[in-house]
Amino acid sequence: MTAGPNKLLLRMTVVSAVLLLSLVVALVMGLSLGSTHQGFDAIINTLMGQSPSDPMLQAIIWQIRFPRVLLAALVGAALSAGGLVFQALLRNPLAEPYILGISGGAAIGGIIGIILGFSRFPGVTLMAFAGSMCTLMLVMIISSGQSILKKDALLLSGVMINAFCSAVIMFLISMTQDARLHNIIFWLMGDMSMTDLRQVGILSAILIPGFILFFCLSHAMNLLLMGREMAMSMGLQLKTITLTLLVATSFMVSATVSYCGLIGFVGLVIPHLLRMVLGPDHRILVPACILGGGAYMVLCDLLARTLSQQGEMPAGVITALIGAPLFIVLLKRSNR
Amino acid sequence: MTAAVDTIKISLTYGKMPVLKEVSFAVNRGEFFVIIGPNGSGKTSLIKSIAGIEKPQNGRIDILGRSLSDYGRKALARKVALVPQTAPVDFPFTVAETVLMGRAPHLGLLGLESESDVKIVRQVMAFTGITELADRKIEHLSGGERQRAFVARAVCQSSEIILLDEPTASLDLAYQVRLMDLMEALKNDHGATIIMVSHDVNLAAMYADRLLLLKAGRIMSVGRPSEVLTFETLEKVYGCTLLVDQSPLGDFPRITLVPGKFKLLTGSGNRHL
Amino acid sequence: MKKLPCFPRELSPEVASNKKFTIMSIIKSMLRYSVALMLAGVVLLTGDVAARQVTDGIGRQILVPDNPVRVVALAPSITEIVFALGQEQRLVGISQFSDFPQEAQRLPQVGSFIRPDIEKIIALNPDICIAIKDGNPREVAVQLESLHIPVYAVDPLDLESIMTMVLQIGDLLNVGDRAQTIVTGMKLRIDRVREQVTRTKQRPGVFFQISVSPIVSVGKGTFIDDLIQMAGGTNLCAGYSSYPRLSREQVVVLSPDVLIVSTMHQDVSIDQIKAEWAGWSQIPAVRDGRIAIVDSNIFNRPTPRQVDALQQLVRVIHPELFKDSP
Secondary structure, three states: OOOOHHHHHHHHHHHHHHHHHHHHHHHHHHHHOOOOOOOHHHHHHHHHOOOOOOHHHHHHHHHHHHHHHHHHHHHHHHHHHHHHHHHHHHOOOOOOOOOOOHHHHHHHHHHHHHHOOOOHHHHHHHHHHHHHHHHHHHHHHHHOOOOOOOHHHHHHHHHHHHHHHHHHHHHHHHHOOOHHHHHHHHHHOOOOOOOOHHHHHHHHHHHHHHHHHHHHOHHHHHHHOOOHHHHHHOOOOHHHHHHHHHHHHHHHHHHHHHHHOOOOOHHHHHHHHHHHHHOOOHHHHHHHHHHHHHHHHHHHHHHHHHOOOOOOOOHHHHHHHHHHHHHHHHHHHHHO | OOOOEEEEEEEEEEOOEEEEEEEEEEEOOOOEEEEEOOOOOOHHHHHHHHHOOOOOOEEEEEEOOEEHHHOOHHHHHHHEEEEOOOOOOOOOOEHHHHHHHOOHHHOOOOOOOOHHHHHHHHHHHHHHOOHHHOOOEHHHOOHHHHHHHHHHHHHHOOOOEEEEEOOOOOOOHHHHHHHHHHHHHHHHHHOOEEEEEOOOHHHHHHHOOEEEEEEOOEEEEEEOHHHHOOHHHHHHHHOOOEEEEEOOOOOOEEEEEOOHHHHHHHOOOOOEO | OOOOOOOOOOOOHHHHHHOOOOOOOOOHHHHHHOOOOOOOOOOOOOOOOOEEEEEOOOOOEEEEEOOOOOEEEOOHHHHHHHHHOOOHHHEEEEOOOOOOOHHHHHOOEOEOOOOEOHHHHHHOOOOEEEEEOOOOOHHHHHHHHHOOOOEEEEOOOOHHHHHHHHHHHHHHOOOHHHHHHHHHHHHHHHHHHHHHHHOOOOOOEEEEEEEOOOEEEOOOOOHHHHHHHHOOOEEOOOOOOOOOEEOHHHHHHHOOOEEEEEEOOOOOOHHHHHHHHOOOOOOHHHHOOOEEEEEHHHHHOOOOOHHHHHHHHHHHHOHHHHOOOO
């Protein structure tokens, strides 16, 4: 009748194992496929580290594709988990990781960085991060007139800030004429090319503690859904936990967006999809979103790299093309 | 003997508006204590203050002999449970999962429940009569069923003190009685202290050991139902014509509303029979 | 001077470490006469190759193979120049949209000018990549160099530096003579144009449009601005930023004597352009019918064909100088 504790642990383990496996499969696929076609045997040999194959293949797999698939996994995990946390914090199914003005600020910062001619890392990344922190603070200030825990105030401020930022972004784009315009547009749509292991290392140092934090607070997130008063009456340090989750998630999402631009629909769709399949318990959903979101992003990035003969598409295009219809399907399913 | 709850001159204001004015009273352990009064009298704010959700600007509240501010949130939750007025409708969990969450103050970080927790939940669900609803989702239940699930969750907290804010407001007549019986059983069999806000004066009269009558943030009267529910006091507080007599069911008052059209028929005003 | 720098002028970390390698002495004339020596096509990425240290087009000291045989051109203009030097057999990969000459389109493509595909480049096992400073992303060069693929960067900013670039690439590919011939030819034609232009004192006002909608012109410091000056015209937008966007009213105020439109779209015809401007006969260029379309490829690309562009411009701006020639 009731889900016993062992059953919960069992479910958590099974779900995590299955999604971890899918992540590994996605990673292997991401390493094996790309804009050039290598023989399958050669790839397996290289991956297994056997018979040092030609250095060119080594270079392609380990120096080009490996950092990239790792980055994709981190990005997918961060955006999915971020979306899940915001949906719990704000008790709103439309919440997604960019909702507090983070995307607007990051975009403006990133675009200014590109216009000024900075290189992708660290120049543009730092500018984007600074931009998103600015808009986040702006949102907090605007909504602090009312209680910061009143979710609607936060949401509305975020929406307004994002709208304003869109206008600024349009303005900046219209001012740019040359090759930087291409760069800007690609960045805006999500661009995970041009990365290396050092950058991936830095991002994982920021994200992994965040993931652990989310997991530790997953039961609290369950309780949060009961509403402010009931949650408090059951022993939840509401203010502390809400602020911690808010700041940590915003920080993580900002860092993520600063690396790869605006990749949308992951933070909205993946939590809903997993919730439909696995149920609403965050103790299962948090690891599921991290692993499943990572696998999803690796696959989307793979498609972005290999689908078109004309060259790579921005990853954000793929996530939108898949995510939007998927979300509509989910919506119809849940209405029944 | 230490009181379950002891409030000493608590005053609470929302912004500029005073809600509670120097409210002092004590609730004994194992007592069924009901707070009544017209809308806007501050009943909900009072309950929330006792639950530690609102913080009065002045005064002090002691829970089981210790000041409220000395309790950590979780420690407080082990002593005091709250059933608020409104429960979330779009709550995605099942009844069983919801009731299980009531064990949260006794659980560790991830909220991993043990066998004994599950047993308690089963018992409580049987006690509150919602066993057959166990696997249904909260959002698919009727208002009354949902209420019972959240009450069961509060009971699972195994706290000595249970606070309820107008719990019968959305219930059918039958369930209203069942809920009150449930609270009484908890009091009698488990020594729980029940502090309830109610708008139903008669129901309060039937179950309460003592009543607190609030108006505009001040205590108008505290004591046994027969002491508090006099027609002078009630008329002053509620501002309408009432007929107060002895209930045929026992040694407590019965309050009947007297709409205007009946005054003419009886030919006289209030009467205490 | 022109646009903002994209490449670092300082040494990349990998280049700094190249100094540890054995430096073989080179003499410029030796290169010119040693074309016959071609290594058999075994080229490994691990530096067994005979290499020499050169200064590339933006002043970096890099190590390049003595005789590059697997060259990747990262811009369409580079492809053109390699073909012009007759060294297309050395090319293993070219930038997308390298459409001149026609034969180039048979070669494998490695992504666009702005987004080169690193994977494709590496898969071709090149021994050198030639890149353009303003346009190819710096990160790509950094990544290639970290994989021990040398990147030779050039920086064509005007006709002078285009000629320098041709010489530099010629030296790189051991065809310095050929390069010199091309450059000499270019100089001759440029001088001829200069001489033609001195024959007239007129300097008609020119409005050069690189985009039809919106109307975008060229300002000071661009290739085209230089060409207009050399062709004996006055660029009416010289006072603006590099690529200013103007409204029709502003063009009317500028009152150009000659209107030139360069377009990448093959389907835009002279009649369409004339129709666009038809209602604005206050503009002398429209009134006198002095509207011309030119091929944007020869105007936008930093290649020897810019001299063709120059000659075309002179004919459009000073038709009176050519009344007697066929």
